[in-house]
Amino acid sequence: MDAPVVEAANGLRVRLLRDTHADYALLARWLSDQRVLEFYEGRDTPFDYAKVVEEFGPRAEGSDEVVACIFEVGGAPLGYVQFYAVADPAEYGLEEAKGVYGIDLFIGEPEQWGHGIGTAVVKAVTQHIFERLGAQRIVVDPHVTNGRAIRSYEKCGFRRVKLLPGHELHEGAWRDCWLMVKERA
Numbered sequence: 053m054d055a056p057v058v059e060a061a062n063g064l065r066v067r068l069l070r071d072t073h074a075d076y077a078l079l080a081r082w083l084s085d086q087r088v089l090e091f092y093e094g095r096d097t098p099f100d101y102a103k104v105v106e107e108f109g110p111r112a113e114g115s116d117e118v119v120a121c122i123f124e125v126g127g128a129p130l131g132y133v134q135f136y137a138v139a140d141p142a143e144y145g146l147e148e149a150k151g152v153y154g155i156d157l158f159i160g161e162p163e164q165w166g167h168g169i170g171t172a173v174v175k176a177v178t179q180h181i182f183e184r185l186g187a188q189r190i191v192v193d194p195h196v197t198n199g200r201a202i203r204s205y206e207k208c209g210f211r212r213v214k215l216l217p218g219h220e221l222h223e224g225a226w227r228d229c230w231l232m233v234k235e236r237a
């Protein structure tokens with residue numbers, strides 16, 4: 053069994069995505085669920101198994117800069133989280149990218165939304181990024197309409213710092229996003 057990236061209270065474990073049928077099948081199930089796609093990737097871009105392997109395979113093999121992880125609670129896989137050093141500061145309207153990391157996540161089981169799990173994952177992963185990777189700041193860029201994600205990130209210490217107009221193409225339209233930043237303590 054590979055070592056977890058993060059192990060936190062309440063049975064939360066964040067581990068690296070594996071180059072296995074089981075992990076790709078999980079992602080294919082989650083990323084073909086319309087309820088998940090509404091908030092991540094878009095309902096017009098469902099993933100089948102082949103697309104998951106194409107997109108996530110390099111990350112699972114470690115040949116991509118994105119660190120891709122599955123998070124589990126009590127041994128049950130519930131979702132996906134990834135983090136990466138930001139390469140292009142302009143993408144987030146920032147002056148410079150040194151020491152800046154980005155994070156994205158989704159809980160793939162919608163009945164688990166709203167129970168504090170996403171907040172626990174973000175807290176654990178941001179702590180890991182600051183302590184182990186020496187980051188100075190961590191950024192997220194939720195759609196302005198994604199109130200649940202924004203609230204969750206605020207509970208983790210992120211602050212809305214800038215509106216990013218038309219920042220992401222989602223379901224056929226360019227969506228406004230908030231740049232939210234958590235600074236190193």
Ligand SMILES: CC(C)(COP(=O)(O)OP(=O)(O)OC[C@H]1O[C@@H](n2cnc3c(N)ncnc32)[C@H](O)[C@@H]1OP(=O)(O)O)[C@@H](O)C(=O)NCCC(=O)NCCS
Binds near residue numbers: 201
């Ligand atoms: C975003 C996500 C990771 C958050 O994790 P979660 O476990 O559901 O969030 P939590 O339960 O920890 O916190 C949610 C908070 O938002 C609040 N909330 C729920 N719906 C809301 C809304 N429409 N507007 C504002 N706040 C809302 C909840 O009341 C809770 O706040 P509280 O603890 O102060 O009551 C998860 O909901 C998810 O995966 N959603 C689908 C994919 C997604 O949106 N990914 C993020 C893309 S940026």
